[in-house]
Amino acid sequence: MSHMWRKRNAQALYESHYGPNMTPMVDVVMVILIFFMASTAFLGPEWFLKTHLPTAGAKPPAGEPEPTRLHVSLSVGPEKQTIVAIGVLSGLTMEQLDAKMAEEARRAKPENVVVLVDPAPGVPYDDVVKVHEMCARLGIVKVGLQ
Amino acid sequence: MRIRPMHLHQPAGKINVTPLIDVVMVLIIFYLIVGKMAAERQGRVELPSSGVGVSSQDHDAVIVTVVAREGAGPRVLVDGHEVPEGGLEPVLKARVSAAPGSSSVQVRADRRLPYSDVAPVIKACRDVGLTSLRLVTERAPGAHGEAP
Numbered sequence: 001m002s003h004m005w006r007k008r009n010a011q012a013l014y015e016s017h018y019g020p021n022m023t024p025m026v027d028v029v030m031v032i033l034i035f036f037m038a039s040t041a042f043l044g045p046e047w048f049l050k051t052h053l054p055t056a057g058a059k060p061p062a063g064e065p066e067p068t069r070l071h072v073s074l075s076v077g078p079e080k081q082t083i084v085a086i087g088v089l090s091g092l093t094m095e096q097l098d099a100k101m102a103e104e105a106r107r108a109k110p111e112n113v114v115v116l117v118d119p120a121p122g123v124p125y126d127d128v129v130k131v132h133e134m135c136a137r138l139g140i141v142k143v144g145l146q
Numbered sequence: 147m148r149i150r151p152m153h154l155h156q157p158a159g160k161i162n163v164t165p166l167i168d169v170v171m172v173l174i175i176f177y178l179i180v181g182k183m184a185a186e187r188q189g190r191v192e193l194p195s196s197g198v199g200v201s202s203q204d205h206d207a208v209i210v211t212v213v214a215r216e217g218a219g220p221r222v223l224v225d226g227h228e229v230p231e232g233g234l235e236p237v238l239k240a241r242v243s244a245a246p247g248s249s250s251v252q253v254r255a256d257r258r259l260p261y262s263d264v265a266p267v268i269k270a271c272r273d274v275g276l277t278s279l280r281l282v283t284e285r286a287p288g289a290h291g292e293a294p
Contacts (some may be wrong), residue, residue, distance in 0.1 A: 047199025121262030129194040
């Protein structure tokens with residue numbers, strides 16, 4: 001028992017420790033953990049919506065059936081609200097556009113529908129993205145931006 | 147006889163967490179500062195929110211950021227570097243010709259902007275020969291899932 005009471009210096013204390021030194025390993029693990037947390041924080045909240053940039057006179061590839069084309073025009077109303085025209089229908093709201101596109105996607109299969117978004121200059125960019133979101137939600141992948 | 151209490155000495159085998167906490171705190175502060183600097187460099191943008199989208203990352207994509215400014219026209223940045231008005235097309239052309247066929251463009255535009263401020267970016271992309279681009283959105287709370 002006498003060795004328990006002897007005076008110890010720092011070296012003696014250090015040498016009295018047994019087992020592997022965990023500090024470098026824990027340091028490395030924490031660095032990796034924080035790196036992945038930071039990466040997730042940067043990359044996590046962003047999503048992408050793909051849009052095509054059609055050129056005038058572009059034609060579908062040979063052999064493919066003629067798709068159902070929807071020309072979606074967005075304009076600004078007198079009360080700064082976005083007004084939608086789709087085909088021969090005009091004066092629609094964004095909600096009505098959603099319903100109309102859902103109907104078209106049901107009628108012709110989503111893969112056979114081509115949507116061309118044609119926004120007027122004053123239309124909020126947010127609404128342009130909303131139309132792309134509607135298409136993505138309905139499974140329509142052929143979306144172009146005028 | 148005076149008995150010395152045992153608890154004055156640190157028990158053998160106990161991990162000393164002080165250096166660990168020091169290092170972790172330094173790293174947290176480092177990442178906070180770097181994150182803030184990176185966000186500032188890309189431009190502060192309020193992205194439109196979307197319930198669907200694609201979450202895959204293309205690390206080689208050209209990122210075009212359109213930042214709204216109070217009382218002035220928008221600021222356009224390509225990979226964090228500001229581009230003067232009308233100078234977007236040459237910059238994009240150089241980037242696209244550097245990796246023909248595999249280059250993609252991501253547009254990070256502020257949701258508050260009118261389309262007229264984003265249209266020049268779309269036009270420049272079309273003019274340099276791109277056939278598609280990706281609109282960057284913020285994942286909406288309760289998002290439905292990945293787009294097809």
